[in-house]
Amino acid sequence: MTGFLGISLAFLILLLGGVAAWQRALLRGRGSPRAIEIQDSGPGTVVLENGERVSVRAVRGVGVTRHWVALAPVSLAGRSVLVTAGMLGTGNARLLRLWALWGRTAGVASGQRLP
Numbered sequence: 001m002t003g004f005l006g007i008s009l010a011f012l013i014l015l016l017g018g019v020a021a022w023q024r025a026l027l028r029g030r031g032s033p034r035a036i037e038i039q040d041s042g043p044g045t046v047v048l049e050n051g052e053r054v055s056v057r058a059v060r061g062v063g064v065t066r067h068w069v070a071l072a073p074v075s076l077a078g079r080s081v082l083v084t085a086g087m088l089g090t091g092n093a094r095l096l097r098l099w100a101l102w103g104r105t106a107g108v109a110s111g112q113r114l115p
Contacts, residue, residue, distance in 0.1 A: 058100030069100045
């Protein structure tokens, strides 16, 4: 494409890429995740910038590695969240991985007596 149509198309593609980067990659949109809340046993919740809470579950298989944890929404509505190793501290990343693998956080096993 040449001329005005080509220049307009290039500008629109550049603008669309900038908007997508602002909302998704830079986490500046109102629907951007701000926190992950995990109960001792049960579903996790992602708190969005606008205050909305979305229940999430871990993606099994390659969704949980030492490098990342993929979280999918429990309902059909919503976006998936990919949490990489550098986003959390070492302890918090470990807790998230344990929850994603076993469905609960580290603690006392069921039936175990406390001292």
